[in-house]
Amino acid sequence: MSEPTKTCFTVNGKAVEVAVPARMTLADCLRHTLRLTGTHLGCEHGVCGACTVIVNGDAVRSCLMLAVQAEGASVVTVEGLSNDDALTPLQASFRKHGALQCGFCTPGMITTAHALLSEEHDCDADRVREVLSGNLCRCTGYIPIIEAVLDARATYRKARED
Numbered sequence: 001m002s003e004p005t006k007t008c009f010t011v012n013g014k015a016v017e018v019a020v021p022a023r024m025t026l027a028d029c030l031r032h033t034l035r036l037t038g039t040h041l042g043c044e045h046g047v048c049g050a051c052t053v054i055v056n057g058d059a060v061r062s063c064l065m066l067a068v069q070a071e072g073a074s075v076v077t078v079e080g081l082s083n084d085d086a087l088t089p090l091q092a093s094f095r096k097h098g099a100l101q102c103g104f105c106t107p108g109m110i111t112t113a114h115a116l117l118s119e120e121h122d123c124d125a126d127r128v129r130e131v132l133s134g135n136l137c138r139c140t141g142y143i144p145i146i147e148a149v150l151d152a153r154a155t156y157r158k159a160r161e162d
Helices: 026-033 089-096 106-119 125-132 143-161
Strands: 005-011 014-020 052-055 058-061 074-076
Touching (some): 058 106, 106 143
Antiparallel strands (some): 005 014
16 A cells, blocks of 8 residues: 655645545545535546535536645635535525425535536526536436526626626
């Protein structure tokens, strides 16, 4: 077995330094080393989207990325989308529209939607469907999720204008 590799990156605005096996995924590093359990592991093949985090502004499947590949990167997990105890407008919209049931897919849906709305705050329903098509939900169906994302657009639009 090889020696752990030291890797430095930023998670949710805080610099971290971890010593991890070279083949450890970013998802496992976040969950097991850094104890950020909001990032869920589903298929571990990049298909379900439950492990989606934001790396340097892009939605990324953390089960497909090695922790050492995050060297120097900025990583945002679902825990990092809010800096207080209140729900973010996107999270509140998910709640308002009943866009979650068991909650397993929710962190990946929210981080994916956040990345989309941060860049395309005027996206339409077709674009939301396209972007979220890689995130699987077995409970709610997708209509409430799409409605929640569309409802949250105004908040992102306003934030961009400010």
